[in-house]
Amino acid sequence: MAKVLLGVDGGNTKTIALVARADGTVVGAGRVTECADPYAVGLDRAVTVILAAANEALTQAGTPPVGSAAFSLAGADWPEDVADLGRALHIYWPEALVVNDGIGALRAAVPDGPGVVVALGTGAATAARGTDGRTWHSSFWQEPQGARELGVRSLQAVYRAELGIDQPTALTERVLARLGEETVEAVLHRATRRGPSRWREPAALAGLVLDAAEEGDPAAFAIVHEQGLSLGRTALAAARKVGIDGLQFPVALCGGVLRHRGSVLEEALLSGIRSGAPRAWPVRPPLEPAAGALLLAFDRAGITVGGEVGERLIASLPPDALFDTHPGSIPV
Secondary structure: OOOEEEEEEEOOOOEEEEEEOOOOOEEEEEEEOOOOOHHHHOHHHHHHHHHHHHHHHHHHOOOOOEEEEEEEEOOOOOHHHHHHHHHHHOOOOOOOEEEEHHHHHHHHHOOOOOEEEEEEOOOEEEEEEOOOOOEEEOHHHOOOOOHHHHHHHHHHHHHHHHOOOOOOOOHHHHHHHHHOOOOHHHHHHHHHOOOOOOOOOHHHHHHHHHHHHHOOOHHHHHHHHHHHHHHHHHHHHHHHHOOOOOOOOEEEEEOOHHHOOOOHHHHHHHHHHHOOOOOOEEEOOOOOOOHHHHHHHHHHHOOOOOHHHHHHHHHHOOOHHHOOOOOOOOOO
């Protein structure tokens, strides 16, 4: 059998693997809805999750031999992280490349040249490339700015409104309906009670606060606008780190949260970055951040992804639902 290329994107909520032939056709995909960040689950568990996603994709492809592999991983933050993950994965793929997931997102969104990527899913990742090819990724510099933080802040707004600290908000009715609860106290109890039934994933509420912001609810608008500005300032910092803030460059916006049909978050984000990089312009890349690991595997194999190869890859990628943490929770 001809050798294939393997790319794995390991995140804090899901891990996705893609397998492609050298002509760009994606022939296998795997998804494990588990954290692959060694900081959260430990190195052994993270590697187990990564291998499970890779094996699912390779099995779907017919278990072909792997010629080139790349892993774009949350938790590959410091040099020792990359070394530890590399040692574990090199048992299976000796020449595999291991990078931070921000670098994979950058490869998918800005194929070459200077640019910045903001990938917004359950969490957030920012990365930049300079004119000289050097890169920077946000890693632990990144503040909580993803769907989880939007959900957390929407719940806080509902609690504050219930106590009369802040004005009433349309978020209250939306959150109660989404969670099937009759009172705000029931929501708070659900989110904080002891035991295995405790509800822990506020990221599923991100769509609610984005919708309410678009419709003009003051509390929701403040949450989304402030988060957008913060994301933009982080993107500006990334541009400065690689020396492109004074240049014209693309800002790639990707991930499930930034697929929302509204404009409040995006406009605030662009305002944040243009405060110091006025010539930055937004782009919507055709590839998901998870595809970045596969592209890095192509690079490692010396295969140029352009022309027909690139067209086949885009055309054969799985549906968006594979890449979403909460399919359907962010209206697009």
